[in-house]
Amino acid sequence: MxxxxxxxxxxxxxPMAMNLVExxxxxxxxxxxxKKCSSAVEALDYVNHHKVDLLFLxxxxxxxxxxELSRMLPKNSKVIFTTAFDEYALEGFKVSALDYLLKPFDYAEFLSAVNKALDYFVNRKKDDSQLIETNEKEFIFVKSEYKQVKIKLSEVLYFEGLKDYVKIWLKGLERPILxxxxxxxxxxxLPKKDFLRVHRSYIVALNNIDVVExxxxxINDLRITVSEQYKPQFLEYIQKNSLGR
Known part of the structure; x- marks a missing residue:
């Protein structure tokens, strides 16, 4: 399913071919x-302004x-060619078409082609999900005093901006890394689920907040005021993670 x-x-x-595919x-x-488009120019204008997974072209x-249109499409839009001329088949696959339907084709042939498209998009969705999981960072490297210093994100209390510099305050360290x-x-x-900007000068580690008043x-005896610009996002986070009133 x-x-x-x-x-x-x-x-x-x-029109007859369009109505059949419809x-x-x-x-x-x-x-x-x-949408149904009677020209490639019309279709190009539409895909440039709307998300389209699949074109029957x-x-x-x-x-x-x-x-020509197939070479101008956004990378996430895919094509199934529908044509009466089989001499374009090889060229069609060179532009990464998912399938090539030769007119006249019946519903069984159409269904076989769109099932290939479905498999492609399902697998791409899985790959994207795995990529997101893989890209969840556990550490970053920053340059400090001519060295590349490894910062474990789980040990960060907060980041403090100071003009062109950032102070990184870590658990157990009395002085920040600059x-x-x-x-x-x-x-x-930074992973958005773990860090939130709450002030022009501060990004806090959400897991290391001690008290919200x-x-x-x-955080670690420092009081940070949540500025008006960032308050809606911060209040949303608090509400999602609050029990009771």
């Missing part, structure tokens, strides 16, 4: 038809051919 839905468009300058799409539960069309970088660039590298956070 399909676990995902694929958004798709039909691109064909022949009928097949509507019979297929995991396909969601977003004719090849021979005026102004811009389906083959590194030349901006707090903004550091924030982009109104608009202040207590």
């Amino acid at each position: 399909a676990t995902i839905s694929l958004s798709c468009i039909i691109v064909d300058d022949e 009928g097949y799409v509507k019979k297929t539960p995991f396909l969601e038809l977003k 004719d090849i021979q069309m005026p102004d811009l051919t389906g083959m 590194t030349l970088m901006s707090l903004k660039s550091l924030q982009e590298e 109104r608009s202040q956070i207590l």
